[in-house]
Amino acid sequence: MNAPLSEQRCKPCEGGVAPLSPNEAQSLMKQLNEHWQLAEDGRSIRGEWKFRNFYQAMSFVNAVAHIANTEDHHPDLEVGYGYCRMTYNTHAIGGLSQNDFICAAKVDALPRT
Numbered sequence: 001m002n003a004p005l006s007e008q009r010c011k012p013c014e015g016g017v018a019p020l021s022p023n024e025a026q027s028l029m030k031q032l033n034e035h036w037q038l039a040e041d042g043r044s045i046r047g048e049w050k051f052r053n054f055y056q057a058m059s060f061v062n063a064v065a066h067i068a069n070t071e072d073h074h075p076d077l078e079v080g081y082g083y084c085r086m087t088y089n090t091h092a093i094g095g096l097s098q099n100d101f102i103c104a105a106k107v108d109a110l111p112r113t
């Protein structure tokens with residue numbers, strides 16, 4: 001049995017491996033919370049969060065940035081007053097890897113205010 005995604009660490013990825021298949025991606029989606037959606041083309045996952053104000057949104061996004069820095073795997077972020085939207089994919093392979101799901105699970109494990 002593998003460790004939960006949120007306890008795994010990202011592995012450096014510089015290409016040369018196949019992206020996850022749609023079936024593999026669908027199966028990993030079950031370990032993420034309801035914020036996340038698998039893109040129709042199966043090449044990215046996207047999440048949206050609502051917050052009471054700018055402070056809460058920025059606090060969340062700073063914690064997400066910390067995950068990105070410690071895992072060396074980086075989301076695309078849109079953030080503003082009361083909202084954050086986030087997309088993960090693995091640029092090096094033009095699709096999804098386990099790294100995307102590890103980071104998404106770590107985002108899900110963040111404490112919410």
Ligand SMILES: C[C@H](O)[C@H](O)[C@H]1CNC2=NC(N)=NC(=O)C2=N1
Binds near residue numbers: 074092093
């Ligand atoms: C070696 C290291 O894994 C790569 O440079 C990382 C950095 N962060 C990254 N982030 C994302 N989202 N995709 C990548 O392919 C990627 N590559």
